[in-house]
Amino acid sequence: MSERQPGVLPVPGRSAPDAGKRAPDRGRRPGLPVPVRLGVAALLAAAASAAFLLLFIQGSFDFAIERRLTMFGTMAVVAFAQAVATVVFQTITHNRLLTPSIMGFDAVYILMQTLLVVVFGGSVLAATDGVPKLLTQTLLMAGFTVLLFSWLFSGRRGSLHVLLLVGVVLGLAFRSLSDFLQRLLSPAEFDVLSARLFGRLSSAEAAHLPLAAGVCLVVGAVVWHRRYRLDTLLLGRDTATGLGIAHKRELTVLLLLIAVLIAMSTALAGPMTFFGFVTAMLAYQFSGTHRHAVVLPMAFLIGLITLAGGQFVMEHVFYASGMLTVVIEFLGGAVFLVHLLRKGTL
Template sequence: MPVSEQPTPAEPQTATVPQAPTDERGRGRSRRRLRPAAPPPGARVAIVGVLVVVAAVCYLLLFIRGSFQFAFDRRLTTLGTMVVVAFAHAVATVVFQTVTSNRILTPSIMGFDSLYVMMQTAMVFVFGGSALARTDGLPKLVVQTVLMVLFAVLLYRWLFAGRFANLHLLLLVGVVLGLAFGSLSSFLQRLLSPTDYDMLSVRLFGRMSNSDGSYLPLAFTVCLVVGAVVWHRRHRLDTLLLGRDTAVGLGVDHKRELTVLLVLVAVLVAFATALAGPMTFFGFLVATLAYQLTGTHEHRFVLPMAFLLGLFTLVAGQFLMQHVFYAAGFLTVIIEFVGGIVFLVLLLRKGTL
């Protein structure tokens, strides 16, 4: 009897769920999501502030030989000079870059360093190298600062009151005057005796340890006053970043703000240069790092970050150069060398960060 074939039950069909594409781009996005969030700008400023305190304590208290009181007082004076120089160059550079809307410019382009060198050279040429030591003191510092600020004020007033007044013309005239001062200084230096030239060369390199403690009260007063004015205008500085037309549309007197801020920059740079000598790229270096580390353009974060970075660079650099490499006098040379390299890199990248 034939066996009847029974139909085999059909296998259950399982629905296939489409899988999301797992390409490299998707994996990259997922990895980026898993990264920890970066600290806010305020926390970054606080971290750098802690590093500054640690570096200052190490510089003041470690590796003291001989009289503790003598060494501590001398280091405290040097630290006070570092505070003034770091504040002046950092704040002046950040404000100047905001005013000019250019991140690769420094206040040195206005010829302040060249004017300082020319004044020192002219003094040695007329009165001899010994005049540098005879005239040291607070009056000389004040006179040099006043002359440099007057130069800036007259330059701003002449250019901004002219028919074709604009910022680009101001920068161009500043570059030309700086080159003229530098050429005149070089010519006078060639006429000096070897002894006078050696005495002059010592003054033309920035050194933190050459300052006099009697200068610091006036220096701190100037920094506090200028710093208070700049901090009060921090929101206007943020507005200036939007451009001239936008700032005017938001109610900012662009010409007045430009003049006031440039005069404040002149005061800071002139005082720092007269106190510790010319430092061309120091402010540019710390301002560039401040923008990178804060990740923002808000001046309430950029200004303190630039100041703290500048102070940390000077204090930590002085500590290493003095106690590790035994070449404390070369700190400003190394800073200027590194700052010049960063400037060239940004210039070749067309200033894009």
């Protein structure tokens, strides 16, 4: 039996120089081949999308299909942004329980909307809806997120615990300030504001979708170009650096991309705290591999199945079309707690 050379690390999926045959891919679980898994997910996503768009149309077909297309476009953007951002964030933090949304990010959106109503009145929310407001909200939230996440990688004392502590503290502070300001509003203004503080797939404007889709395509192309670097980051900082990855620069770029995706999703459809966590967790379970070339598209497809299929069921089975995001957040929070208790640690 030959000895392994000191300092040489085995590469998953490749045999050692002295091995007689190819070693199995340790990142892949036994079961269906990866192309079959992706194909099944794509077929389910297509079926859920077709059912939502085409079935049970009553009245004017043109009016119904226009509304549904706008809502479906919002679903696609939200599914892509939340799924990709969460998978990438979990990769760079080496933690399957963390998502960008639970780090105090949604509190920024709530505070921004509350300040608008307090300063300018309830009518300002509808009067200012448009692409400029979407861009402004996205830039502000992205800037806050980059500033917050930089704690994880800044200096020798930066750590995951620092990021968690800062995110929780700032999130609580922003929510407390928002609650205080909301108590100063009249009942009518508070009702208008409350409708904006929950995830809403049906109220997105069609004029916002081209910008949101363009941003997602650009960010998605950059992330896809870095899919092999993301695989390398899973090996740890020291190993990734030894393999030629500029670790700090790569994390800075990825954090910026995550911030843009989450900010765009939140500004377009409102806060969705646990949706990204559910899609990422299911993507890893169904992919059968840790390779991002598989996990990223699988996460998007699962997100699209969840939103399109869930909306179809809520509309035509339970007749509660506006409750999908509430149900997703409730179930996602329950799954998060169960997963956390089973794992026992962050």
